[in-house]
Amino acid sequence: MNNGPAANDGLQLVPFRGLRYVPERVGSLAAVTSPPYDVVVRPDGLDHLESADPYNIVRLILPQADTAAERHRQAAKTLDRWLSDGVLAPDPEPALYVYEQRSGELLQRGIIGALKLSTAEEGVILPHEDVMPHVVEDRAALMRTTAANLEPLLLTYRGDGDPNGATAVIERAIQHPPLLSTTTEDGFHHQLWSVTDPDDLAAITRDLTHHQALIADGHHRCAAYLRLREEHPGASGPWDYGLVLLIDTARYPLRVRAIHRLLNRLPVADALAALEGSFRVRPVDGPLPHALEVLATAAADGNAFLLAGDGAFHLVDRPDQDLLARTIRTDRPQAWRTLDATVLHSTMLDHLWRIPDAPEDIAYLHDTEAAIALAERRGGTAVLMHPVREEVVRDLARQGVTMPRKSTSFGPKPATGLVLRSLNLD
Numbered sequence: 001m002n003n004g005p006a007a008n009d010g011l012q013l014v015p016f017r018g019l020r021y022v023p024e025r026v027g028s029l030a031a032v033t034s035p036p037y038d039v040v041v042r043p044d045g046l047d048h049l050e051s052a053d054p055y056n057i058v059r060l061i062l063p064q065a066d067t068a069a070e071r072h073r074q075a076a077k078t079l080d081r082w083l084s085d086g087v088l089a090p091d092p093e094p095a096l097y098v099y100e101q102r103s104g105e106l107l108q109r110g111i112i113g114a115l116k117l118s119t120a121e122e123g124v125i126l127p128h129e130d131v132m133p134h135v136v137e138d139r140a141a142l143m144r145t146t147a148a149n150l151e152p153l154l155l156t157y158r159g160d161g162d163p164n165g166a167t168a169v170i171e172r173a174i175q176h177p178p179l180l181s182t183t184t185e186d187g188f189h190h191q192l193w194s195v196t197d198p199d200d201l202a203a204i205t206r207d208l209t210h211h212q213a214l215i216a217d218g219h220h221r222c223a224a225y226l227r228l229r230e231e232h233p234g235a236s237g238p239w240d241y242g243l244v245l246l247i248d249t250a251r252y253p254l255r256v257r258a259i260h261r262l263l264n265r266l267p268v269a270d271a272l273a274a275l276e277g278s279f280r281v282r283p284v285d286g287p288l289p290h291a292l293e294v295l296a297t298a299a300a301d302g303n304a305f306l307l308a309g310d311g312a313f314h315l316v317d318r319p320d321q322d323l324l325a326r327t328i329r330t331d332r333p334q335a336w337r338t339l340d341a342t343v344l345h346s347t348m349l350d351h352l353w354r355i356p357d358a359p360e361d362i363a364y365l366h367d368t369e370a371a372i373a374l375a376e377r378r379g380g381t382a383v384l385m386h387p388v389r390e391e392v393v394r395d396l397a398r399q400g401v402t403m404p405r406k407s408t409s410f411g412p413k414p415a416t417g418l419v420l421r422s423l424n425l426d
Helices: 044-052 068-084 133-146 165-174 198-208 220-229 267-273 286-301 321-325 340-352 370-380 388-396
Strands: 018-021 088-090 095-104 108-118 153-157 180-183 190-193 212-219 241-249 255-257 262-263 281-286 304-308 313-317 362-365 382-383 409-411 420-422
Touching: 068 088, 068 133, 088 388, 095 165, 108 165, 165 190, 165 198, 165 304, 190 198, 212 220, 212 241, 212 388, 212 409, 262 370, 267 304, 267 313, 267 340, 281 286, 286 304, 286 313, 286 370, 304 340, 304 370, 321 340, 321 388, 370 382
Parallel strands: 153 241
Antiparallel strands: 018 088, 018 420, 095 108, 095 190, 108 241, 153 212, 180 190, 255 409, 262 362, 262 382, 281 313, 304 313, 304 382
C-alpha cells in the first residue's frame, strides 16, 4: 500500500495571478458562472446558461461549433476578446485563494492554487477512476488552444490539525472582506479571498508538504494536465502545474453521490429481458424519492440498480454469483470486484447487454431526474446508481486501484468562472 509521499514530494501549491470577471462588465457574478463542464446537462442546461448572460463561462468550457478544432479556436478567441475588452482581468499579484461555499447547514472551505503535477505512480495526486481517452483529448485540446485552466479540479486531503497550517490561514483570511460574494441559482453562496502574505503562503506550504491528495472531481482534466506537461518537457514552467481546489475533508467532509448511466439505444423492456435469470428483477412503486429509498435498502445488502425510462421503476439486485465470478477480473481487491460500477460494466454492459462504452451508446449524468427524462425521450434506459462510501474510494486509491470511470460524484463542486488561470501569465 502507498503510505504517502516522501518528505520533499508532497503537495506543492503555488500562487498564481487569477483571471476574474470584472463585476461592472457583467450582469452579475452568479449569471456568468456554471457547474463543471461535465455536469451541464446538454442541451437544456447549456441553452439556459448561454441565455443567462452573454459572458457566461460556458462559452469557454463548452463552446459550440461544428468540429472540435473549431470549438477550441472559438473558445480561445472568446477568451482573448473578453480580456481585451476588460470583461476578464488578471489580479495584480500572484495569490492563493480561499474559497467558501455555503448552503443551509453545509459549509465548505478550501484553497485554490496551482498544484505541481505528478503521476499516479508518484503517489502524491491519487486518481480513483479510469478515464475516457476522447474526453481527455478534448479537454487537453481546449487547454492547449486557450493556454488556460478554465476550471479547477476538486482535490481532497486529510489534514492533521496543524494549528499553524492551512486551516489557520483560512480562518484569518475570512475575517477580511472577500474579493467576491455571490449566490448562484442552486442556492449556494460563494465567497473568495486572496492570500498573498509571505508568512501565510509559507504556512500553507509547510502544512501540505507531507500530504497526498485524492482526485474527487476532474480525472479527465487531470489526465489532460499531465498530457500537456509531457508536451512541454524541460525546465519547470506553467505547464507543470494545474488549477485545483484543495479541501481538507478532515475538517470539511464532502458529499459523495452517484453518477447515473443513460443507455441511449437500449429500451427498458430489452434491458430487463436480458437480465432475467441472472439478476432478481422486480417493479418498484414511485415516486422517485421512494424508489431511491428502496434502492438504498437493497444496496446495503449487495449490488443493486434501479432501471427507468418506460414510465416505471425496476429494481435489479441479487446477481448470480457464478456469473460474477466468470465475468469480473480476479486480479483486483475484493472491494473493487464488488463495486456496483464494476458489476454494471463487467457483467451487465459487457456480457449481458453487450453495449460498448462509447458516447453514442452511454451517457453519464449526475442529475437523477434528467437521466430519467432523457431515457424516456430517447426510448432508452436510465441505470440509477447508489453512491459509494468515501472510505472505499480513498482506500482503493491508496492501493493504486482505479474504479470504473464515472463511479462517484463528490460535492459540492466549485462553481466554474469565479477564478481562472492563464498559463501566459505564470
